Amino acid sequence: MSNIDPALRKLDQALGSGRVLTDPDVLASYAVDESEVPPHLPDAVVRVREAREVADVMRICAEHSVPVTPRAGGTGRTGGAVPLAHGVVIAFEQMNRIKGIEEDDLIAVVEPGVITGAFHSAVEAVGLFYPPDPNSLASCALGGNVAENAGGPRALRYGSTRDYVLGLRVVTADGTELSVGKRTVKGVTGYDLTSLLVGSEGTLAITTEITFKLLPKPQAVVTMLVLLPDLASAGRSVTQVLRAGLLPRCMELLDEATLALVRPLSAVPIPQSAQALLLIELDGDEIALDAQLERAGAAVVAAGASEVLVARHAGERDKLWAARRELSRALRKSARFKLAEDVVVPRSRIPQLIDACRRISEQHKVQMPSYGHAGDGNIHVNFLWSDPSEEAAVHAAIEATFKAVIALGGTLSGEHGIGVLKAPYLPIEQAPELIALQERIKDLFDPKHILNPGKIFPAHVQRFHGAC
Numbered sequence: 103m104s105n106i107d108p109a110l111r112k113l114d115q116a117l118g119s120g121r122v123l124t125d126p127d128v129l130a131s132y133a134v135d136e137s138e139v140p141p142h143l144p145d146a147v148v149r150v151r152e153a154r155e156v157a158d159v160m161r162i163c164a165e166h167s168v169p170v171t172p173r174a175g176g177t178g179r180t181g182g183a184v185p186l187a188h189g190v191v192i193a194f195e196q197m198n199r200i201k202g203i204e205e206d207d208l209i210a211v212v213e214p215g216v217i218t219g220a221f222h223s224a225v226e227a228v229g230l231f232y233p234p235d236p237n238s239l240a241s242c243a244l245g246g247n248v249a250e251n252a253g254g255p256r257a258l259r260y261g262s263t264r265d266y267v268l269g270l271r272v273v274t275a276d277g278t279e280l281s282v283g284k285r286t287v288k289g290v291t292g293y294d295l296t297s298l299l300v301g302s303e304g305t306l307a308i309t310t311e312i313t314f315k316l317l318p319k320p321q322a323v324v325t326m327l328v329l330l331p332d333l334a335s336a337g338r339s340v341t342q343v344l345r346a347g348l349l350p351r352c353m354e355l356l357d358e359a360t361l362a363l364v365r366p367l368s369a370v371p372i373p374q375s376a377q378a379l380l381l382i383e384l385d386g387d388e389i390a391l392d393a394q395l396e397r398a399g400a401a402v403v404a405a406g407a408s409e410v411l412v413a414r415h416a417g418e419r420d421k422l423w424a425a426r427r428e429l430s431r432a433l434r435k436s437a438r439f440k441l442a443e444d445v446v447v448p449r450s451r452i453p454q455l456i457d458a459c460r461r462i463s464e465q466h467k468v469q470m471p472s473y474g475h476a477g478d479g480n481i482h483v484n485f486l487w488s489d490p491s492e493e494a495a496v497h498a499a500i501e502a503t504f505k506a507v508i509a510l511g512g513t514l515s516g517e518h519g520i521g522v523l524k525a526p527y528l529p530i531e532q533a534p535e536l537i538a539l540q541e542r543i544k545d546l547f548d549p550k551h552i553l554n555p556g557k558i559f560p561a562h563v564q565r566f567h568g569a570c
């Protein structure tokens with residue numbers, strides 16, 4: 103890239119010496135995320151410490167048409183933080199201050215590099231609650247969560263990241279600093295650009311500060327681990343619990359194949375007769391919770407549950423969750439290659455989706471274990487293979503799965519975003535006119551296409567396809 107050297111010289115001058123990193127080892131650690139997108143080395147990495155530095159980087163990179171990829175925790179599943187077009191990675195790990203937790207207004211103001219789990223601990227220490235809980239919470243950061251509109255098990259009752267973002271401070275592609283949104287719960291002034299920016303995968307603007315809405319921390323939580331003889335009874339359990347007038351904070355499902363992987367990792371014994379597992383979690387007022395627990399127990403037993411374990415204390419609840427939290431990594435270890443698709447269908451159609459996956463798995467001879475957030479219909483369908491020659495069959499199976507999801511009234515991604523990996527499949531869900539409209543929005547925010555190029559839109563990804 104011919105523009106890169108003068109740009110790096112100006113960045114050095116603007117930020118001070120030693121701030122623009124070009125050491126090959128550093129570059130290598132910013133070339134990948136937690137997806138199967140092949141490594142792409144950036145030309146330089148800048149670990150920013152404040153918004154002004156982000157503005158300097160964008161202004162200089164815009165002047166020299168150098169691509170910029172923002173990166174938070176690097177745990178993305180679709181290649182969002184992989185610098186496909188090389189250029190500069192803006193890394194947020196040092197911009198990680200919780201600027202304030204305002205208990206009376208139930209809001210928090212944070213920088214984008216705050217680790218999500220650390221934020222949970224900080225707000226819970228003052229009796230408040232930030233519900234979005236991606237399973238990667240020990241290593242992902244809030245800026246990445248906002249860019250992906252991250253969800254997690256608790257989305258069933260509490261929604262995803264977007265539901266908690268009141269306002270953002272951002273830097274646009276030409277280096278302009280802007281505030282969007284509000285710090286009040288209500289507010290309808292102008293277009294809702296905050297909602298547009300949340301989930302825009304770092305392609306429209308760079309977040310430098312987030313104002314979150316918080317909730318009071320629920321008084322008590324109870325976790326139920328439900329063992330079931332088959333998937334049909336798991337599907338019935340989900341429906342029966344909701345029909346009983348309950349809204350658990352999560353209902354997580356493991357199918358037969360994922361259960362087989364989890365058995366050796368589980369802190370509680372899972373008999374071979376169990377072919378499906380549900381983790382159901384209820385929260386709220388201590389006394390009301392007892393009655394809810396009773397109704398939920400009756401609902402799952404009526405639906406065919408063979409065993410129900412209940413945990414109320416944090417340590418015991420962690421034991422029930424331990425295997426579920428490790429599942430993604432256990433699956434990754436079980437084969438050389440893994441792709442995880444986080445499709446969503448209306449929750450009543452989960453059994454149909456799992457049946458469709460079983461058929462597709464047999465037809466294409468690809469292993470496809472599934473698990474996920476059954477309560478909100480967001481199922482992680484995994485594609486496992488070990489021999490590169492199987493890749494064509496895997497892609498055919500993924501395409502067939504996406505078509506089945508759309509036929510069931512669903513959507514391609516519940517929380518991981520489109521990034522690089524899902525971009526080729528976007529036209530299965532969205533009309534060409536809708537894709538073109540979104541591309542025009544991208545043009546408006548980023549006319550030179552320097553902000554996280556090669557993401558979301560099929561034509562944008564194809565531009566870098568040769569490099570993939």
Ligand SMILES: Cc1cc2nc3c(=O)[nH]c(=O)nc-3n(C[C@H](O)[C@H](O)[C@H](O)COP(=O)(O)OP(=O)(O)OC[C@H]3O[C@@H](n4cnc5c(N)ncnc54)[C@H](O)[C@@H]3O)c2cc1C
Nearest residue numbers: 174175176177178182237243245246249252253304309517
């Ligand atoms: C084991 C495991 C479990 C997971 N479980 C879940 C889950 O339950 N729910 C879920 O939703 N996801 C899950 N994920 C996916 C991933 O953790 C989320 O997508 C998370 O939100 C990414 O955050 P990050 O900080 O790692 O972002 P990164 O991977 O660094 O970046 C993600 C995207 O955000 C953009 N970005 C980063 N910082 C900024 C910024 N300041 N401004 C603008 N754009 C920015 C990047 O360019 C990129 O497009 C899981 C991943 C793993 C590895």
